[in-house]
Amino acid sequence: MVALMVTPMVATPPLLTTRGLSRDFGGLRAVDGVDFALNQGEIRALIGPNGAGKTTFVSLVCGRLAPSAGTIAFDGGDITRLPAHRRVRLGIAYTFQITSIFANLPVYDNVALPVQRTLEDGRGRGAVRAGVMGVLEKVGLADRAATPAGQLAYGHQRLLEVAMGLALKPRLLILDEPTQGLADGEIESFIRLVREIARDATVLVIEHNMKVVMELAGRITVMEAGKILAEGAPEEIRENQAVQAAYLGAAHG
Amino acid sequence: MNDQASPAKIYALHLGVVGLLFAFNFVLPDYHQSLFSRIMVLAAFAMGYNLLFGYVGLLSLGHAMFFAAGLYGSGLAVVHLGWGVPLAFAGGVACGALLSLAVGLLALRTSGVAFMIVTMMFAQAFFLAILYFAPWTGGDQGVVVPQAVRVVRLAGASLDLTHPTVRYMMALAVLCVALLVTLAIVRSRHGRVLVAIRENEERTKMLGYDTFAGKLAVMVVSGTLCAAAGAAYALLFGYVGSSFASIQYSILPLLWVLLGGAATVLGPLVGTLVMYYVIDVTSFYTSAYLLVVGVVLILLVLFFPRGVLGTLRERWLGWLP
Numbered sequence: 223m224v225a226l227m228v229t230p231m232v233a234t235p236p237l238l239t240t241r242g243l244s245r246d247f248g249g250l251r252a253v254d255g256v257d258f259a260l261n262q263g264e265i266r267a268l269i270g271p272n273g274a275g276k277t278t279f280v281s282l283v284c285g286r287l288a289p290s291a292g293t294i295a296f297d298g299g300d301i302t303r304l305p306a307h308r309r310v311r312l313g314i315a316y317t318f319q320i321t322s323i324f325a326n327l328p329v330y331d332n333v334a335l336p337v338q339r340t341l342e343d344g345r346g347r348g349a350v351r352a353g354v355m356g357v358l359e360k361v362g363l364a365d366r367a368a369t370p371a372g373q374l375a376y377g378h379q380r381l382l383e384v385a386m387g388l389a390l391k392p393r394l395l396i397l398d399e400p401t402q403g404l405a406d407g408e409i410e411s412f413i414r415l416v417r418e419i420a421r422d423a424t425v426l427v428i429e430h431n432m433k434v435v436m437e438l439a440g441r442i443t444v445m446e447a448g449k450i451l452a453e454g455a456p457e458e459i460r461e462n463q464a465v466q467a468a469y470l471g472a473a474h475g
Numbered sequence: 476m477n478d479q480a481s482p483a484k485i486y487a488l489h490l491g492v493v494g495l496l497f498a499f500n501f502v503l504p505d506y507h508q509s510l511f512s513r514i515m516v517l518a519a520f521a522m523g524y525n526l527l528f529g530y531v532g533l534l535s536l537g538h539a540m541f542f543a544a545g546l547y548g549s550g551l552a553v554v555h556l557g558w559g560v561p562l563a564f565a566g567g568v569a570c571g572a573l574l575s576l577a578v579g580l581l582a583l584r585t586s587g588v589a590f591m592i593v594t595m596m597f598a599q600a601f602f603l604a605i606l607y608f609a610p611w612t613g614g615d616q617g618v619v620v621p622q623a624v625r626v627v628r629l630a631g632a633s634l635d636l637t638h639p640t641v642r643y644m645m646a647l648a649v650l651c652v653a654l655l656v657t658l659a660i661v662r663s664r665h666g667r668v669l670v671a672i673r674e675n676e677e678r679t680k681m682l683g684y685d686t687f688a689g690k691l692a693v694m695v696v697s698g699t700l701c702a703a704a705g706a707a708y709a710l711l712f713g714y715v716g717s718s719f720a721s722i723q724y725s726i727l728p729l730l731w732v733l734l735g736g737a738a739t740v741l742g743p744l745v746g747t748l749v750m751y752y753v754i755d756v757t758s759f760y761t762s763a764y765l766l767v768v769g770v771v772l773i774l775l776v777l778f779f780p781r782g783v784l785g786t787l788r789e790r791w792l793g794w795l796p
Contacts, residue, residue, distance in 0.1 A: 284681070310683030318681075324674045335671050336682045338664045350664075390683065 243292035254448035267439035313393030325372030521743030523700030524728035529738035532673030537598030543720035545705025550715035571702020579694035617716030736782030
């Protein structure tokens, strides 16, 4: 009888959990004892003023930085000591805040690199080509496959950056300020793209554009001075006095 | 690199080059035949160097030690241990493989200028060790591998490596192996990953690649190829000298590769060939031939920073591997 009362939601453990996660740079504690949990399938926005530790926090999660203290668990396993490339193989993909593509290589090769790594069996070139073109279709860059990536317009470079993350078929996609420098029209199609990605993957997005955050995020986490200041649904965050003081107020006024 | 490039064209080009070199054996005058034999072995050395420098972007200033490991490994095995030619060759290659693995494990913890310095220091230590163990290595005099033992005996037949044509064909075989290894790696998916490491290592890591393992693998292949060239040199030309372990022979392959075109498969061959003949011709007229070489290099860096084949690829032949 009791079993009937248990909802499936409770039984699903979080995809990502951090406990007391900290990182010091010299005397500065950029991330300070963060306890964080991310559920399977959600779109979570991570916001906060400049220097709040958002990028440092996701860098700890994806393994670009080693933590000074604390633990990180992904899908039930401890990944605190795993090197970055092993975490990527577990399904954590990171797209860079400052566009980090292979500028001298064609767009095709940029996406072929993540595609050929995720192909388990496909030895043939056909499998790589199909995978690459599939991803390029999704982000709308299929007709630019032969262009050197460095010659793309900035907005297209941002899309390529996302395409590379997408090609890893991640379970958790971390987007670090993906809409920075995009035109309004590009932002609209970007929001559609992230929604589509979120059908198969959990998304954690650092974003400054509040319109994007409010439209996309199921929940929002606010960081300030290395700590989590608040967490909740978009409406709750909008109403939260402390958040307004620390961030929204400053941004709007 | 590019999937659009037609493989037939690429195979035809490389087969053509090998065919041309094969034919040269029958038309070249004795002096140039011997020079070409030497050039082909040294071009294999340059190809080994190019794998690491051109494709992965790691500038080593210590590759003389890998060439010398093959040179001394095979030469001393013949002279002191009385090994036959095939076994000595294998021994020399194995020395290079082990040395490059050990050096790679340590040196690849660094990158950029630190990597240059660390590899140079390892090579210098290797060079000094050769001088120190003079009773075995002959010190700065080196060791001559006698003509009589430079014969391959297999199943009753014997092949005299000192015969000009045999020597030429063996040198060509070594070059072909280096060419095949380079082509196979560069045209594979691993080749794409190596170039990615060169272009943006941080990003390559974040695509799930173990870049340290990738670099180490290439370091070992590169060192092994260089050692194979060294071992062939000892057995074909009979001289095992410490100058081959000196800094000069770490810099020469870099220059050959830059001249011919870094990250092109045939560039090291072109570079070695051109440089060798420039030195050969100028040293006939003046003792200051290194000055001429220096001027050529300065002009090259100023006007053709991508080398001969690199420039050709950039302007006209985009499909060149």
